[in-house]
Amino acid sequence: MHRFRLPTLLLTLPLCFMAARARGETLHVDPSGPLDTIQAAIDSAQSGDTLLLAPAIFSENPLVRDKDLTIRSAAGSRAVLDAAPLAGGGNAGNGLRVVRSFVRLESIVIRNATPAPTGAAILLFTGQVQMRHCRLENNWLGAFAADIAVPGQFDIEECEIVGSDLGLQGRRFTRVVRTRFEGNRRALGALGEVELIDVEVVGNGVGNEGFGVVLGESWGRLEGLRIHDNRGWIPGLWMERGPFEVSDCIVENNTSLASPFRLGGPAGIAFVRVSDATLRGCVSRSNRASGAVDGVGGLYIDRSRVRVDGCRIENNQSEVDGGGIRVHRGSNVELVGCSVVGNRSDGDGGGLYVHNASVRLDSVVVAGNESSKVGGGIAAQFGATLTIQRSTMASNVAPTTGGIFLLEAGALLESSIVAFNEGGPTLLCAGTLALSCTDIYGNTDDELCGSDLGGNVSVDPQFCDLDPDRESFDLRLRRGSPVATLDGCGGLGALSVACEPVSAQPITWSRLKRLYRPPTSVRRD
Numbered sequence: 001m002h003r004f005r006l007p008t009l010l011l012t013l014p015l016c017f018m019a020a021r022a023r024g025e026t027l028h029v030d031p032s033g034p035l036d037t038i039q040a041a042i043d044s045a046q047s048g049d050t051l052l053l054a055p056a057i058f059s060e061n062p063l064v065r066d067k068d069l070t071i072r073s074a075a076g077s078r079a080v081l082d083a084a085p086l087a088g089g090g091n092a093g094n095g096l097r098v099v100r101s102f103v104r105l106e107s108i109v110i111r112n113a114t115p116a117p118t119g120a121a122i123l124l125f126t127g128q129v130q131m132r133h134c135r136l137e138n139n140w141l142g143a144f145a146a147d148i149a150v151p152g153q154f155d156i157e158e159c160e161i162v163g164s165d166l167g168l169q170g171r172r173f174t175r176v177v178r179t180r181f182e183g184n185r186r187a188l189g190a191l192g193e194v195e196l197i198d199v200e201v202v203g204n205g206v207g208n209e210g211f212g213v214v215l216g217e218s219w220g221r222l223e224g225l226r227i228h229d230n231r232g233w234i235p236g237l238w239m240e241r242g243p244f245e246v247s248d249c250i251v252e253n254n255t256s257l258a259s260p261f262r263l264g265g266p267a268g269i270a271f272v273r274v275s276d277a278t279l280r281g282c283v284s285r286s287n288r289a290s291g292a293v294d295g296v297g298g299l300y301i302d303r304s305r306v307r308v309d310g311c312r313i314e315n316n317q318s319e320v321d322g323g324g325i326r327v328h329r330g331s332n333v334e335l336v337g338c339s340v341v342g343n344r345s346d347g348d349g350g351g352l353y354v355h356n357a358s359v360r361l362d363s364v365v366v367a368g369n370e371s372s373k374v375g376g377g378i379a380a381q382f383g384a385t386l387t388i389q390r391s392t393m394a395s396n397v398a399p400t401t402g403g404i405f406l407l408e409a410g411a412l413l414e415s416s417i418v419a420f421n422e423g424g425p426t427l428l429c430a431g432t433l434a435l436s437c438t439d440i441y442g443n444t445d446d447e448l449c450g451s452d453l454g455g456n457v458s459v460d461p462q463f464c465d466l467d468p469d470r471e472s473f474d475l476r477l478r479r480g481s482p483v484a485t486l487d488g489c490g491g492l493g494a495l496s497v498a499c500e501p502v503s504a505q506p507i508t509w510s511r512l513k514r515l516y517r518p519p520t521s522v523r524r525d
Helices: 008-021 038-044 509-515
Strands: 026-029 050-053 057-059 063-065 068-073 079-082 096-099 101-106 108-111 120-124 127-132 135-137 141-145 153-157 160-162 166-170 173-177 180-182 186-197 200-202 211-223 226-228 234-247 250-252 269-274 277-280 283-285 299-302 305-309 312-314 325-328 332-336 339-341 352-355 358-362 365-367 378-381 385-389 392-394 404-414 417-419 427-436 439-441 463-467 472-478 497-499
Touching: 026 038, 038 050, 038 063, 063 101, 068 108, 096 101, 096 127, 108 120, 120 127, 141 153, 153 166, 160 166, 166 173, 226 234, 269 277, 269 305, 365 472, 378 385, 392 472, 463 497
Parallel strands: 026 050, 050 068, 057 079, 063 096, 068 101, 079 108, 096 120, 101 127, 108 135, 120 141, 127 153, 135 160, 141 166, 153 173, 160 180, 166 186, 173 186, 180 200, 186 211, 200 226, 211 234, 226 250, 234 269, 234 277, 250 283, 269 299, 277 305, 283 312, 299 325, 305 332, 312 339, 325 352, 332 358, 339 365, 352 378, 358 385, 365 392, 378 404, 385 404, 392 417, 404 427, 417 439, 472 497
Antiparallel strands: 463 472
């Protein structure tokens, strides 16, 4: 995986700045003092100086050009830069403009940047802006890096960006740490290298046009993001180009909305044309997507190469194919140690939908998913290739093919469990399927299609606690399970032995009906 480096400019500018500050002075800015405006202090300052702002409201639109400065509020206070347009016009709409400079802002509120002509709280040209403990509120644009030949860089920590049409637009390099975006129409967009750590994106989006986090033509590291309760076209996390390293993120309760003019996009996590990416330890759950093309609830992967490791894709809903996950258009995906549980699709593939792409599942649980058409657990179609190893598919539901639906697709299923799925046939092989060391039991039917490579059985796997009525999908195995160790195969399924056998336990009527099947033998075509 690519190792990310801070750009040279980001490294050298602070060093030059710190050297200059050693010789710098502190200028006190107070409406009642000799330096009564921020602009007056900027004009008087030399590179390396610090502007110390009194706890006051400064109604102005300052410009920093060719200087490296620190602008901070006095200890224990927050000065306010009110960027409302000046009566005489001029720099109408913008707050602080930074041109060919390094500026560090500390404990400052910037507000009321209005639409004309750009309305940015911070409008950054060449250079860098560092923000610490700041708040941008009620602006047309929050922090905006202008699109010029050498765009500027943002380095933001422990800030709040709220109530903007667009909270942050970064270019070239964007670093955001422990910062919250709330109540913006569009929260965070970036091009170039990104580093996002412990960022919260909550309650953003207005109507159909809003978005949560959109990283177009970007690459970098994302860690500890929490993106939730957003609405709009792309309310969750969207990534293009790569490579990306994404870890420990939670993307939940987002809703994508379609309109007559724009199709609804993915509601959870999306990789589009990404060269290489790792998604590790993340959760995408309870997202709702609408739209006729790309409205996928949990995880959307398009023309990308992605490894998904130890992630949970849960309780997402889609109006199109792929309630939990959709992989298509030549993508290559590995799912390792993941759970795909409780998702629903109004199209094909309640848990996972694969179209003209390659997917490998290793130690994956696919359970409690539902499709209104085919493939309650998995649907693979038209050039798709599946490799399913040491995985468990249980209690998935569809009118046709509760387990795995293949149409002009190929699959290998080995050392796995397919049990208690509803919707016959459980396996539909309108493609090529090869099975070995797989337990097929308690489904609407237990007939085996495809090629029998040996070691297949039809026995109760004895899960610890499978009860869809209680939304319990504990698919670990009871001690003594006949598939915990199988001659010539080893253990089957995604999960280990974890609970003791019981002689009697309460059971719901619906579960009892699902468990009862007339004796069947596994048919080998």
